[in-house]
Each structure stands twice: as structure tokens, then as C-alpha cells.
Amino acid sequence: MDVVSKVYGKGRNAVAALREVSIGLPRGGFTAVMGPSGSGKSTFLHCAAGLDRPTAGSVRLGGTELATMSETQLTVLRRARIGFVFQAFNLVPSLTVTQNITLPLRLAGTPVDRPWLAGILARVGLADRADHRPxxxxxxxxxxxxxxxxxxxxxxxxxxDEPTGALDTMTARDVLTLLRETVDQLGQTVVMVTHDPVAASYADTVLFLADGHIVDTMAAPSPVAVADRMTRLGAWVR
Structure with a gap:
């Protein structure tokens, strides 16, 4: 993101969700995004992922500029180059585990790489659940x-987007460990919005948002350090 702003509404009803945010997210890293309610976390994710358009500024995925793409182009890009994990699992109840996993490929008309699929099923611990339904x-x-x-x-x-928000503590840790392993073992890039300092501690870096600004970053975060920083976000100085 390069000097990205996002304003909802117009005139007196305008609300600035992001205010001149400039940040580069490292390839092959795990970044957590935190902030109080209304700080701009979800807007940050939506703009970075091409789900929403910034009012001003530039958003790039690799060398591709997202802000000027058509909705059709963005749909194709998201399907091919971006993965999403939300608090709601968003699975199709009538489909099996395998069918749910491969749905993006089928929608894109892309052949399923069976060895890769088998490897993914094994990595997430569902090789023996492939034919089960949600x-x-x-x-x-x-x-x-x-x-x-x-x-x-x-x-x-x-x-x-809050991928562990609907899970109990132990299950959340299993899911966070899995995300951490995809970064460490597959070189995957992960960007996660969360309100949980424990979840944020699995990341390499935490970005703190307040009032639409990135006000701080933290490397090698610990739950205690993240929680302490969150309590002081209201006192940030630009």
C-alpha cells in the first residue's frame, strides 16, 4: 500500500477508515494486524486484498496494481493469486471436504493437481476426512x-479475518500453528486481522492501527507485549 486512504460516505457523513497508510508486507512472512474497534483493521484487509477500492492511493500485489482493475479483473486475480480464511468457515454443506477445498479450482476451470491436493489434505490433518461433509x-x-x-x-x-474468532482456545492454537507452519515450511505469505494478543504472537510482525493510521509495529511479538501495546493505543502521538 502506498499512501492509501479510504473514506466512506460524503460531506458531513464522511468517515475516514484509513488515513494515508503506507506499508509493504514482506513476502514469505506472517503479519498480524491489530487495533481497537473502528481503527480500520477490516478496511485495511479489504483494500489490501482487492475486496474494496481505496478512495486514494495505490495497492499492489507483487507488481500488479489493484486499485485500477475492473471488478472482473479483480475477481480473476483474487481467485488465482489470493487465499481467504474468515471467522465463518464458509463451507458448502452439501460438498465433501475434497470438493470444498477444490471449489476455487473448479470455479476457475483449473485442473486439480492431485499430488498437491493430497499434500494439502495431509498438512491440515484431514487425509482421513476427505469424503466427509462439514x-x-x-x-x-x-x-x-x-x-x-x-x-x-x-x-x-x-x-x-479473525480466523480463530469462532474457535475455543485449544482449537485456535492448532489453527494458528497450522498457519505458522505454512509460512515456515511452504514459504506462504499470511496477513491476519485479529483482536487476540495470543493469536498475534504467532506472527513475525504486528501492525497496530488506531484512527485509520498505522501507529506502531512490533517484531517478534509476545502476548504480554502485544496486550500492553494495545492498552496504550489511545495515547499514540502522530
Whole structure:
């Protein structure tokens, strides 16, 4: 992102969600994005992922400028080059695990790489659940299906929007460990919005947002350090 601003509404009703944000996210890294409610976290993710257009500024994925692409071009780009994991698992109830994972490929008309699919199923611990349907899986297993679906297209970046928000503590740790392993072992790039200092501690770097600005960053975060920084976000100085 280069000097990105996002304003919703016009005139007196205008709300600035992002204010001249400039940041580069490292390839092959795990970045967490934190901030209080209304700080611009979700808008940051939506603009970075091409789900929303900035009011001003430039958003690039690799060398590709997203802000000037048509909706059709953005749809194709997101399908081929970006993976998504949300708090809601967004699985199709009538499809099996394998069918849910390969759905992005089928929508794109791309052949399924069977060895890669088998490897992804094994990595997320679902090789013995390939023919099950979502209702036959736990919440943690369903989120693992969502992660596998995000990885199957070999995306350049995976965006997570509170991916552990609907999970209990132990299951959340399993999912976060899996995301960490995709970075360390597959070289995947992961960008995750979260409100949880423990979740953020799995990342390499934490970005802190307040009032639409990136106000701080933290490398090698610990849960205690992240929680302490969050309590002081209201006192930031530009």
C-alpha cells in the first residue's frame, strides 16, 4: 500500500477508515494486524486484498496494481493469486471436504493437481476426512478445510479475518500453528486481522492501527507485549 486512504460516505457523513497508510508486507512472512474497534483493521484487509477500492492511493500485489482493475479483473486475480480464511468457515454443506477445498479450482476451470491436493489434505490433518461433509466435522476441522481451500491455488498471499474468532482456545492454537507452519515450511505469505494478543504472537510482525493510521509495529511479538501495546493505543502521538 502506498499512501492509501479510504473514506466512506460524503460531506458531513464522511468517515475516514484509513488515513494515508503506507506499508509493504514482506513476502514469505506472517503479519498480524491489530487495533481497537473502528481503527480500520477490516478496511485495511479489504483494500489490501482487492475486496474494496481505496478512495486514494495505490495497492499492489507483487507488481500488479489493484486499485485500477475492473471488478472482473479483480475477481480473476483474487481467485488465482489470493487465499481467504474468515471467522465463518464458509463451507458448502452439501460438498465433501475434497470438493470444498477444490471449489476455487473448479470455479476457475483449473485442473486439480492431485499430488498437491493430497499434500494439502495431509498438512491440515484431514487425509482421513476427505469424503466427509462439514456437518460431520468439528469447528476446528472445518476451519482447517477453509485453510486448505485457501492454499490449494498456491496463492501469493493468504488473508485471514479473525480466523480463530469462532474457535475455543485449544482449537485456535492448532489453527494458528497450522498457519505458522505454512509460512515456515511452504514459504506462504499470511496477513491476519485479529483482536487476540495470543493469536498475534504467532506472527513475525504486528501492525497496530488506531484512527485509520498505522501507529506502531512490533517484531517478534509476545502476548504480554502485544496486550500492553494495545492498552496504550489511545495515547499514540502522530
Amino acid at each position: 456437518a460431520q466435522l468439528s469447528g476446528g476441522q472445518q476451519q482447517r478445510v477453509a485453510i486448505a481451500r485457501a492454499l490449494v491455488t498456491r496463492p501469493e498471499v493468504v488473508f485471514g
